[in-house]
Amino acid sequence: VVYVKPKGKKKFPVKGLKPDDPVKTLKRKIEKKTNIxxxxxxxxxxxxxxxxxxxxxxxKYGVKNGDTVYVKPVPKxxxxxxxxxxxxxxxxxxEVKPSTSVKEIKKRVEFETHIxxxxxxxxxxxxxxxxxxxxxxxxGTYGVKDQDTLTMxxxxxxxxxxxxxxxxxxxxxxxxxxDSVAKIKKAVKRKTGIPPxxxxxxxxxxxxxxx
Numbered sequence: 020v021v022y023v024k025p026k027g028k029k030k031f032p033v034k035g036l037k038p039d040d041p042v043k044t045l046k047r048k049i050e051k052k053t054n055i056x057x058x059x060x061x062x063x064x065x066x067x068x069x070x071x072x073x074x075x076x077x078x079k080y081g082v083k084n085g086d087t088v089y090v091k092p093v094p095k096x097x098x099x100x101x102x103x104x105x106x107x108x109x110x111x112x113x114e115v116k117p118s119t120s121v122k123e124i125k126k127r128v129e130f131e132t133h134i135x136x137x138x139x140x141x142x143x144x145x146x147x148x149x150x151x152x153x154x155x156x157x158x159g160t161y162g163v164k165d166q167d168t169l170t171m172x173x174x175x176x177x178x179x180x181x182x183x184x185x186x187x188x189x190x191x192x193x194x195x196x197x198d199s200v201a202k203i204k205k206a207v208k209r210k211t212g213i214p215p216x217x218x219x220x221x222x223x224x225x226x227x228x229x230x
Contacts (some may be wrong), residue, residue, distance in 0.1 A: 021082060023049055025090040038078035042070045045077055049090060061091045098165035100158075102128050102141070105173055117159025121152045128171070140172040181207050181220065201230040 023045075024030040033048045046057040062070040065087060070080045082088060094117065102110045102124070110131045112124060125136035141152045143161055152161055152169075163169070177196070181189040181203070189210045191203060204215035220228040 022087040023090060024087055025053055039076045041074050041076055043073035059093050061093045063089045101168040102171055103168055104132055104171050118157045121156055121158055122154035124158055138173060141169050144168055200228045
């Protein structure tokens with residue numbers, strides 16, 4: 020006997036299922052009991068791991084006598100999500116797939132708000148992850164679902180440029196507001212070979228920056 024727990028409904032037993040029976044057989048039995056079409060069923064085990072392939076025997080997914088299988092609706096092919104900016108504005112992003120990268124979401128937010136993607140620090144409704152969502156990761160990696168709202172915080176990471184006496188422009192990335200001028204000078208040395216003691220850094224108004 021295997022137990023089945025549809026989302027929002029009571030658990031019920033499914034009898035006559037053999038370890039070598041494919042997942043599609045279990046889905047047929049669930050369809051008879053619940054009228055949920057097989058194509059609309061997403062089955063997961065107790066650890067929330069999906070029983071992905073219909074042709075695979077249930078035993079390959081570790082389903083044993085007395086286990087409970089959970090039934091959820093198949094996610095929509097695309098989602099609509101929202102991004103709340105630091106000013107409180109809510110941006111609607113449509114036609115999002117779980118495979119859509121965080122970088123792509125940021126670009127679409129930039130188009131709507133003119134906030135540069137590099138300045139966006141996106142987190143989910145539970146304020147996670149502690150660091151910003153990584154640009155290269157699919158949005159589905161973070162458990163984002165249809166109608167979810169992401170919160171944007173301004174990124175504390177900056178990119179600054181240093182213009183040398185010869186006129187060349189040096190790019191210094193991953194600079195934090197709390198970083199010392201001495202640290203910037205060390206970064207300039209790595210790029211140019213100019214010792215920190217020989218550097219006199221000024222802001223855009225010509226004011227000298229103290230170490």
